[in-house]
Amino acid sequence: MSGIYNDPVGHWVVVVVAMALLLFVVLTATAYTVWFERVALGHIQRRPGPNRVGPYGLMQLAADGIKLAFKESFVPAKTERLLFVVAPCIAVAAAFLSWAVIPIGLWYNVTYWIADVNIGVLLIFAFSSLNVYAIFIGGYASNNKYSLLGGVRSAAQLISYEMSLGLALVPTFMIVGSLRLRDIVGYTVTWGPYHGPLPLILLTPIGFVIYIIAAVAETNRAPFDLPEAEQELIGGFLTEYSGLKFVMYYLAEYVNMITVSALAALLFFGGWYLWFVPPVLAFLLKVVLLLFLYIWLRGTFPRLRYDMLMRLGWKVLLPLAIVNVVVTGVILVATQG
């Protein structure tokens, strides 16, 4: 393998093939996340969910995809045509960019990631905050009151929760001393007889709770799905979108969901290390469980009212995250000097 990497042409061939492969994997995973969500949500509501197309309804997404792809590419009158088309593209691009730095596993010295960046987590934050542009521009360009309201809500919500999201992870970085995802996953401790990888949730449980709440808000998922709020805003920024442009937003939402789940698995649950389970499968298992948590939350809690959302973000999560950082710092200084 290393021989190929050293050759400049071979290196690019490997990178391009790996990127194509990752794109395929993430797209497939997204499709089945939608299926998983619909089935799990169905079972929470005591109904079977989609089960008609293919075995267990597994081909449902192919049917939906074909249907949406063949819809007319419709742009309503009096919209900002360029922005209207560009906005969903930003959403998809931002969603997929994060996967450039997310490591999936390390198995028999084969590395399952595109780039091993020393500021990996920071990059993911940068990419995921691009999503607010997609939603806000989409809402603005639609020339529709509801879309604009959805966009404005989204901008305020994302800015409010991004701070908590970032601060929730600061204790992790303080403990590990690196922003490289590989280092965080490979964090090992020597506690008496035990020497080995440690899921960081044991050291930063409060950080995990804040992260999960902020991540749900950051990906606009229920119970924080105010930007699209079907009942109040008839779909919010999505109101005027249909066909492939709608698919792009939808895709971006689910890719973001997988991204933050993957990030939680990497940062708090030891990534691909899990007892005797093969690395990539272990990672997959953790991501699926975290996705189930997402769906479980959606199936349980009603949507927050807007002022409640803001109060939770600014008056509860942000102070808690700051306190968490300070306390972690004090403990670190006390134990390590």
Place this chain on the structure above:
Amino acid sequence: MSDDEQETDGRPDHPTPLRGTDEGVPPRPEGKRPSVAGDIGALATGLKTTLGEFFSPAVTLEYPEDKSPRSERYRGRHYLRRYENGLERCIGCELCAAACPVGCILVIAAENTDENRVSPGERYAKTYEINMLRCIFCGYCEDACPVQAIVLGPEYELSDTSREKFIYTKEKLLEPLPPDVQARLSASQHPHPDPPRERGGTTRT
């Protein structure tokens, strides 16, 4: 109590005065003090409930495969019956057509002859057609029939692709009854003719 005193300032009374930092937040139940632990416990209760539902079996009846049971007296599509020796029961009396409130039954009778004996009586139905698009499945035809020739079976999935296919002809109506309906009718058999089946409310005097 202070809320009651504030009602007299001339403005219309509002059940929850919208002021203060907790505006619009529903009041807590009596005797419950606000506590973070209690709120988190409430969230946990919600999560526990939905997880319990997740692991419970679905209540959905998956329709084309599973069907909900029909009542014994369900009024679906019609059947024309035969006697055990193969003769048609219908004697072409047209009482069913007369009883039909929407006039969806067409009966044209013909004389039985010794060479061509279709039914035991003098006449038989040469043409017997029901327009299923008009039929309201009231069952009056079944009540009116003196020889229990026409019965309403349990089938209710009668959709089709053209209007012409909804004119059920005699050949189609003479299809054998489903075995369970046949068994039920012969269980209540009387020498001649069969006694009318019980049907509360629809029998006219």
